[in-house]
Amino acid sequence: MAESNAWILDFGQHFTAAVGAREVLHLLDVHSTFLVPCTPKYCNSVVAWRDRLLPVMDMASRLGGMTQQAKFIAVVGYQQRRGEYPQFGALLLSSPPLQATVNDEQACKLPENAQVWNGLAMACFDFHGEAVPVLDINRLFNTAPISA
């Protein structure tokens, strides 16, 4: 049975998702963000990381919840296409990431509020009775804003 390691991310307001174990690169202090005007409210700041400015995504707000007061920032890395240079983004978290090992038998349907994920989840698995979507980071950071 195929097993994969994942990080389970808590975005606050009962929004959680998982990413691959190798996709979370760093945890940062939330105080080091800078606001950028004329941006969507769910992604209105950047954080400096290794000579780059990364977009900071508030997933709770992106999924229709309130803007959150986050405690942590997770730097995530992804590739748009296999073999290309990695891209980076940042996700606001309410609590530290939780590591999990997942197997094929845990696959399940998206949570009841599936429509809010609107293509941002590439799969879903059951974790202790809760449906945890697998976040499509590439799509999240490479899709134009949905509104102001």
Next chain:
Amino acid sequence: MQLSRPVSSSTAALLKINGLNLLLPQGEIRTLESATELNTIAPALCSAGWIAYHQKSWPVYCLSEDLSLLQAVPPERRACAMMTMGAGFIGILCDDMIILKDFIAQRHQLPQAMKLPATPILHLVNYEQGIACVSNAKQMTAYIEHLVLNTEEQGKVRDGGE
């Protein structure tokens, strides 16, 4: 994000607007006037008033740190940067303006997920302990026109007009 672009060097004007650092090409700012020169009689739609420059009066706009238009001018906006707009000028109120001679900075693309269609921001640069948002006269005037048109349309809807 997107690899940063190469380092660029130019003389720039940094407008400080309530914590926002707005970086514009210095050559596009023709003069800095005092906000006390602002004539607030019969201002153009969404503008704060007029400033006389080169024998004509030009509209002056007051922006917040999130680049929305303000009708009431905060007392901190002490200066007015007169920016070229085609053959004329447009004024933008700011708290302060600093000329950065031979300013060298690493450009960062505005991330795709943050790029709203009407944004006047071309890219970001590191500045002191934070960032500055880079724009130019063409982008800023188009953006302000967009805000004014939107306000006008909303007014028509509210008034029940066409």
